[in-house]
Amino acid sequence: MHSVAILVLDGVVPFDMAAPLQVFDFTRLPDGRPAYRVRLCAERPEVAADGGFTLRVERGLQALADADTVVVPGRAEGAPPPSPAVLAALRQAAAAGARIASVCVGAFVLAEAGLLDGLRATTHWVAADRLARAFPLVDVEPDVLYVDNGQILTSAGAAAALDMCLHMIRRDLGSAVAANAARMSVMPLEREGGQAQFIVHEHPPVPRGSDLEPLLEWIEDNLAHEVTLGAMAARAGMSERTFSRRFREQTGTTPLQWLLRARVRRAQYLLENSDHTVERIGRQAGFGSPTAFRERFRKVAGTTPHAYRSSFNGRRPAPASGS
Structure with a gap:
């Protein structure tokens, strides 16, 4: 049986x-036996969790040494830094060949x-x-669901952690077992790690009172x-040179x-809030052609306009041109 240790640190986010x-605990082999033994471990028996309550954890850091997989959940902003003992235990587990995975800002602990030096990694886009x-x-890759480097995953x-865990289960035990675990967790199995996080791209801040403010308002009014x-x-x-430097x-x-x-x-706003065709939205946003719209939208948002709309627009979209 594959052993999983979830490392609980002060400020841990319960979800x-x-x-x-949940997803490892739900996983069953074809004969019905549990596929994973999941244990919580911590540096101390009591850990302060985000939300104002305390968790009692029965196993100490030594549990990391015996684990096949170690998962480090995210922690609340302002949580104390991990202790030298925690960092040493993670390094020792990795040196012993354990698979190490993080959830959300748990990547900071790794x-x-x-453990992430020289590697690709992700975390919540914020x-x-x-x-x-x-x-x-x-x-750092800010716009993917998870990154698998082999031994180290982030x-x-x-929600993306569920995708990552299902990916690990599929690696360990095959697609059939992973698909059953996905059904038990009411999750799709199809989302791949390279699928984009749905990011709202804020404009870079402009200092209050900047002489650029009227210009930026004019740009917003003339995007089409x-x-x-x-x-x-x-x-x-x-001049263009002076303007570019000042900007x-x-x-x-x-x-x-x-x-x-x-x-x-x-x-993004029109995809979320209108029934206009994707082609019309591309024109309204100032993209010269549907091809340019799809390519540039994907470059910035990390997904296609159609995929973005299907995730965020509850309306029934208007039919595409010619359909």
């Missing part, structure tokens, strides 16, 4: 802990232990920039029309990248 606990800044040796959040770098610079009363200084990005994000955000 992040419950996701892998990174603190040095925390992805912070992970990349704090651990520059980690190749997932984007509690062609907006060139020259037109933006002329409206700002600057980057105040927003942290280029004018054309800001424009692309603005168009994608407009398209």
Whole structure:
């Protein structure tokens, strides 16, 4: 029987802990026997969880040494850093060949232990920039559900952790067992790790009182029309070179990248809140052709316009042109 140790640290998010606990506990072999033995372990017998309650955990860090798989759930913002003993236990488990996986911001604990150095990793998209800044040796992918490096896996959040766990079960025991575990968890088995997290791309902040504010409002009002770098610079009363430099200084990005994000955000809003065809929404957001819309939307949002609409729009979409 495969053993799974879920490492419970102070500030643990209960749902992040419950996701892998549930899916591994539901997994059965074809003859009905449990496929995994799941145990909670912690540095101390009592752990303060997010939400103001305390968890009692029977097993200590030594349980990591005997585990085939170690899962590190996410923790609440402001939780104390993992102790040297916790980090050492994770490194020892990895050195012994255990598979190590994280849920959501549990990736920070793996990174603190040095287990993600030189590897691809993901976390919840809200925390992805912070992970990349704090651990520059980690190749952070902010727009996928999970990343499998073989021994080390990371997932984007509690729901994505279910996808990651089903992926591990399929690796361990095959598709039939994984499919049954998915049914028990009322989960699809089809979502792959490269599927995008559904990210709302905020505009880079502009300092209050910036001389760019009127220009940015004008851009937002004219997204359906062609907006060139020259037109933006002329409206700002600057040369293109000066305007581009000033724009980057105040927003942290280029004018054309800001424009692309603005168009994608407009398209996201229309996909969520209108019955217009995808082709019409592409035109309304200022994309020159349906092909350009699909390619650029996917580049920024990490998924297709149709997939985004099917996930976020409860309305029945209008038929596509020519159908």
